[in-house]
Amino acid sequence: MTDAAAPSRNKVISNPYIHRLQRRHFLLFDIAPIIGTVAALALLPVLPFGATEIALLAGMWLVSGLGITVGYHRLFTHRTFRATPFAESMLAITGSMAGQGGVVSWVAIHRRHHEFSDRDGDPHSPNLSGDGLRGVLRGLVHSHFLWMRRHEYPNIAHYAPDLLRNRRLVNVSRHYYWWFALGVAVPTVVGGLVHLSWQGALAGLLWGGFVRVFLLEHIIWAINSFLHRWGSKPYESRENSRNGAVFSLLTFGESWHNNHHAFPSSPNFGLQWYRPDPGYWLIRGLSAVGLVSDLKNPAAEQIAAKRIRTDERKAAA
Ligand SMILES: [Zn+2]
Numbered sequence: 001m002t003d004a005a006a007p008s009r010n011k012v013i014s015n016p017y018i019h020r021l022q023r024r025h026f027l028l029f030d031i032a033p034i035i036g037t038v039a040a041l042a043l044l045p046v047l048p049f050g051a052t053e054i055a056l057l058a059g060m061w062l063v064s065g066l067g068i069t070v071g072y073h074r075l076f077t078h079r080t081f082r083a084t085p086f087a088e089s090m091l092a093i094t095g096s097m098a099g100q101g102g103v104v105s106w107v108a109i110h111r112r113h114h115e116f117s118d119r120d121g122d123p124h125s126p127n128l129s130g131d132g133l134r135g136v137l138r139g140l141v142h143s144h145f146l147w148m149r150r151h152e153y154p155n156i157a158h159y160a161p162d163l164l165r166n167r168r169l170v171n172v173s174r175h176y177y178w179w180f181a182l183g184v185a186v187p188t189v190v191g192g193l194v195h196l197s198w199q200g201a202l203a204g205l206l207w208g209g210f211v212r213v214f215l216l217e218h219i220i221w222a223i224n225s226f227l228h229r230w231g232s233k234p235y236e237s238r239e240n241s242r243n244g245a246v247f248s249l250l251t252f253g254e255s256w257h258n259n260h261h262a263f264p265s266s267p268n269f270g271l272q273w274y275r276p277d278p279g280y281w282l283i284r285g286l287s288a289v290g291l292v293s294d295l296k297n298p299a300a301e302q303i304a305a306k307r308i309r310t311d312e313r314k315a316a317a
């Protein structure tokens with residue numbers, strides 16, 4: 001039997017073809033938005049920039065960001081609730097617009113992150129690059145950004161068999177590039193129509209496309225990098241995940257990252273009413289109109305049981 005015939009038993013796949021695809025994705029979706037953002041700033045004096053561009057940036061940022069946290073993360077990776085086929089497809093499509101890979105690959109990588117968090121095998125831990133300031137900086141850059149250039153690809157047959165059985169979802173995932181293109185085309189066309197000019201279209205492309213992708217990526221990546229290093233840790237979990245309360249609105253609730261590692265099957269990352277979690281607000285809204293159901297919130301006693309007492313936290317600090 002050749003190697004190619006037996007990959008379904010392997011947990012990760014590493015070969016030149018996969019690494020070529022990773023490099024291409026990195027250049028197109030991670031480097032290009034940086035260039036586009038610089039271009040948007042450089043062209044400010046000659047292109048329109050006003051309410052339209054800000055609305056396109058904010059609107060597309062909301063749509064694609066909620067697609068990632070509610071769809072890619074809370075629904076498809078962790079199955080924290082159930083969704084109708086229509087809601088499933090919409091969440092997968094809007095998540096694809098973020099440019100963070102097709103849903104099946106994203107889920108496989110993230111499930112591997114939970115399996116090996118902050119240990120060998122974690123695709124993006126900031127804590128495995130050595131000690132001292134140099135190690136800290138190398139770990140941060142790796143976990144934030146550079147790991148995507150080239151990494152062991154988690155075998156989707158091992159990590160996401162449930163998704164592979166869903167033919168509709170596999171179909172959405174296969175067309176990832178087209179959904180991403182749609183997410184860039186919409187602000188371009190709207191910008192062009194509002195200003196009735198090519199300059200308007202270009203401004204829509206830059207602000208609703210490149211700048212929006214750039215900002216969303218770095219906000220989401222900061223969870224992988226900074227929030228596995230600094231922040232508060234109210235709940236017991238075996239890895240070094242932390243909460244960053246001040247970023248909760250900006251990250252759609254993703255910055256309750258310690259809560260999430262402690263209770264990965266909870267759709268509510270905030271866990272308590274006083275911790276704002278916009279992703280969960282959307283889930284509640286979708287539930288109210290019948291598009292999602294079966295929210296697997298942990299019981300108050302389960303949450304209390306994992307709570308680290310303040311004196312223990314002080315002792316650990
Ligand atoms: Zn997760």
Ligand SMILES: [Zn+2]
Pocket residue numbers: 113117224228241257261
């Ligand atoms: Zn994590």
